[in-house]
Amino acid sequence: MAGNNQDEAAHPPPDNQIRSDLNEDVDVSETNSEDIKETPSEDIDPETEEVATEEGNQRSIREMLDDEGTESVFVNRDLVEPDTIIDEERIVGRDDQLESVVSFLKPTLQGNRPPNMLLYGPAGTGKSLIIGAVTQQIIDLCESKGERFGVVDINCQPINTLDQAVYELVQSVASDVGAPVGVPETGVSTKRKYRRLYELINNHYDSVIFILDEIDLLVGRRANDEPAHSKLLYQLSRASNTNEIEGRVSVAALTNDPKFMQDIDGRAESSFNPRDVYFPDYDATQLREILDNRRDAFREDALEDGVIPLVAAFAAQSHGDARKAIDLFRGAGDLADERGDGEVTEDHVRESQEEIDKDRSLKLVEGLTMQKKVSLYATAAVASYSNQPRSSVPSPVGFKIYQWVTDELDADQMTRETYVKYVKELSTYGLISTSRKSRGRGGGMFMEFTFTGDPESMMKRIVDDTRLEAIAEKEELLHTVVNTQLRDFHEQ
Structure with a gap:
């Protein structure tokens, strides 16, 4: 195909059965060549490729690779890829x-x-x-x-x-x-x-x-x-x-x-x-069946009884996404293998889910272009600084804040359509949910964005990962701009 x-x-x-950076939408980071130094490892002998253990014994890389250790919980890991x-x-x-x-x-x-x-x-x-x-x-x-x-x-x-x-x-x-x-x-x-x-x-x-x-x-x-x-x-x-x-x-x-x-x-x-x-969401029962149909990815005795129901329950909370269920299933197995436990338990599932929740947004931010980071930052700012009880972000307001941020950075601006596209992409990662709203007769349609997690934490991660410190220092001003734009939007 x-x-x-x-x-x-x-x-x-x-x-x-069924036959540039902001201006170029490229994140370019400057690297000081003086900061990059090759530091030879004190533990690896370049001649023998031997690694010293704490006991002082030498183990070659080949010996470590050949060491089978604890038997893997997987017999066909591809089934959960x-x-x-x-x-x-x-x-x-x-x-x-x-x-x-x-x-x-x-x-x-x-x-x-x-x-x-x-x-x-x-x-x-x-x-x-x-x-x-x-x-x-x-x-x-x-x-x-x-x-x-x-x-x-x-x-x-x-x-x-x-x-x-x-x-x-x-x-x-x-x-x-x-x-x-x-x-x-x-x-x-x-x-x-x-x-x-x-x-x-x-x-x-x-x-x-x-x-x-x-x-x-x-x-x-x-x-x-x-x-x-x-x-x-x-x-x-x-x-x-x-x-x-x-x-x-x-x-x-x-x-x-x-x-x-x-x-x-x-x-x-x-x-x-x-x-x-x-295609509706899968329910918890269907997710359990999907996972049960892939249990042969693991050794017969490698799954604790409660693992599949727990994975299905977590995935059902994430809008019934089968891909997320399978990813969590695999992640729990990987965690068991990393620790040499020999069996996948409910604790492995919970820890794997915690890691997914903690790392997902950070990994996503690291992989975004600078323009997408600024789009996300502007949207999160509206959700974080709004004085209104609802934290959903109307796309016209999000775009106004995006324009304000890029003006402050003296950078080129994408069109409103591109801004909306960038933010909608984030819904595929589960960070934002999107819906289409009407402003009434003759008022037209707009997208509304809602963060599934804490938008302030998202802003902090973006600032830590990008050159947006100058905007972060203007928190009070940004708070005022956000609420001014929200008021103007709702009064139209």
């Missing part, structure tokens, strides 16, 4: 969604064009899992009949522009069919990239489905412009009707946003016109 789609813990294979392909029998709680996707895509096997689809629901609820399972079966069934069915999938989360998205699609097809990409990433028009995409598809596929994961995050960079995802859906969904693609074309858009279609341009909405498939 072309592309890389990561909504759920894994994509199952075929089975018998997020990208492992799983058997269809391990899919849980998605019978209705599976049946819908099968029925929508079945016309492909009959030589007809399937409808476009919108798969929507919270993160970690099986959208990619199901579409991946069904399309893989269709690939195999078509192949057995001598037909070429192509699956072109991309994740839109890291993509900033329409041009980049089209190039990613070209790369995906080229990789799948073993052909040259044929166009450079930059220096040519988006139209030329579309032509190369259609050329590759016409040369190698009889029918094709485009799978666009996290499509709502493909916004684009221009203010007051049609969103990039709207333009992409319009072009791809009509490519067969305009004869740019000679075979049958279907588009599946995957999103966490239940109101995604409200952002679509009228032409794109008419052309795309999808069939909807909703």
Whole structure:
């Protein structure tokens, strides 16, 4: 399968049942070469690669690597890795969604064009899992009949522009069919990239489905412009009707946003016109079954009885995200192995969850570009300094504070659309929840952000990790600016 789609813990294979810094959006940190010094280890002999123990005995690196120590709790750790392909029998709680996707895509096997689809629901609820399972079966069934069915999938989360998205699609097809990409990433028009995409598809596929994961995050960079995802859906969904693609074309858009279609341009909405498939949160019982179906990742005697129920309970508190459940399951096993305990206990689960809660936001902040850090800081400031009882952040106010912060830093500013995109991305990590709100008749729509944890702690982590100390020193002024903007927003 072309592309890389990561909504759920894994994509199952075929089975018998269902055939610069602020200005450049790059975090550039300056390093003083004088601060970097190579300090030879006093414990390792460079000639023998031997390591001195506290007892004074010498153990070579090879000896340490060969030392089996306590038996691992795992026998097949891949089963609890997020990208492992799983058997269809391990899919849980998605019978209705599976049946819908099968029925929508079945016309492909009959030589007809399937409808476009919108798969929507919270993160970690099986959208990619199901579409991946069904399309893989269709690939195999078509192949057995001598037909070429192509699956072109991309994740839109890291993509900033329409041009980049089209190039990613070209790369995906080229990789799948073993052909040259044929166009450079930059220096040519988006139209030329579309032509190369259609050329590759016409040369190698009889029918094709485009799978666009996290499509709502493909916004684009221009203010007051049609969103990039709207333009992409319009072009791809009509490519067969305009004869740019000679075979049958279907588009599946995957999103966490239940109101995604409200952002679509009228032409794109008419052309795309999808069939909807909703994916709800998993409940605790389903999460237990998902984990139970992967217990053979561990030795038969390596799981304490209460481990799976406890992992499922923690994951159910995190909006029923199966990926988080599997990650916690694996993390508890890793902790048991690190300590040489030989068995995974409830204590391992609790400690692993504590580490996840403590480290998640810090690790996320460290990996963000400077512009994303400033966007997050501004949003957290509104939630922290608001005098109002509700701590939710209206996106227009968050953007105003973002503008204030970048003005104070004398830095370039992203558009409001890009700011919203950046903050919405954080919802995929569980740091922020998002919802769409209306300001009443004629008032328009806006996004509202709510932190799942303490926004003040988030601000501190960002300041510790970035060059935002100058803003942190203006806490009293920032407090005033936040509440002024909130008052103005609610009085409009």
